[in-house]
Amino acid sequence: MRQPAVRCQEFVELVTDWEEGALDDASRLEFEEHMAICPPCVEYVKQLRLTRAVLRGAAELDRRGPSAPPPAARAALLEEFRRQRGNG
Amino acid sequence: MDGNGTAWDTQPDDEDLRLVNALRVGDEVAFASLIDRHYDAMLRVARLHVATREAAEDVVQETFLGVIKGIDRFEARSSFRTWMFRILVNQAKTRGERERRTQPFSSLEGELDADAPAIGPDRFRSEGRWAGFWCAPPSAEHLPEACVLAAEAGDRLAAAIDALPPAQRTVMTLRDVEGFSAAEVCSLLDLTQGNQRVLLHRARSKARASLEQYLGERVEA
C-alpha cells in the first residue's frame, strides 16, 4: 500500500478544519486522499457525526418537556414592554 | 463537504428588520413571540455560566429587559438573534464570574495553549513505516437507531460536555446543540475564527471519545 501524505494521527487533528471548510485546497486534497483509503478514519468521522446527532436528538427530547417561560416572568416582561414601548 | 452549511455572515435578514421595527413601534405580540421562541435556548445558554436554573432565569429576564431598553440602539450590524444572545452571554458571564461557578473566560488562553491531542498517542503505532497510523482504531460498532439507547448516550454526552473547560463547553453547545453558525459564535464570544475552531475541535474530540467509550461498554456488556 502506498503511504498517504497524511497519517491517521494527523488526520484526527485536521478533521474539524476539514468539516468547517478551513483547509486550503492542497491540504484538503491530502486529507480526502487519506480518507479514501483508510476505513478506520472514516469510522472516526462517522463517530464525530454520530456524537452530534445524539446531542441534537437529546436536545429535541428536552425541548418536548415542559419548559415554556414561567408565566409570571413572561407577564412581567410584557408589562414592562407595555410600560416602556406601548402606545397607550 | 459537510452538510451544516456554514453561513459566514450574520447580517440581519428581512425577518429581523420586520421584527425590530415591530418592537420599536411597540408591537406587544411581536415581543411575546420573541420570548416564546427563544426562551428555552436562552435559558440553556445562560446555564452554561451560572449555577442554578433560578439564576439563569434571572439572566434571561435581564436580557429581555435589555432588549426592551436597547432596541433603539440595534444597528443592524449583526443578525437580531446574535445581538440578543450577545447581551445574554455578557450578562451570564458577569453573573457566573461573580458566583465563581466557572473560571472566567480569561482562562481561554489556557484552553487554547494546552497541547491536547484529539486521540491519545497510544492508539497509534509509534515506530516503523506505519508510525502514526492506527494500532487501536475506533470500532465500527454503532448505536442502534432505538431512541432509548440514544437517550442514554445523550445523557453520557451531556455529562461529558458539562465536564469540558468553560470556553469549549460554550462553543460546542452553541454550535452543536443550539445550531448557531461559526460566525455567530465568533461574534457572541469575541473569538477569532481560528480560536473558535480550536475550541470546537477539542470539545468535539473529547465528546466523541466519551461516546466511543460508551459504545465499547455496550459491546462488552
Ligand SMILES: [Zn+2]
Ligand atoms: Zn487513517
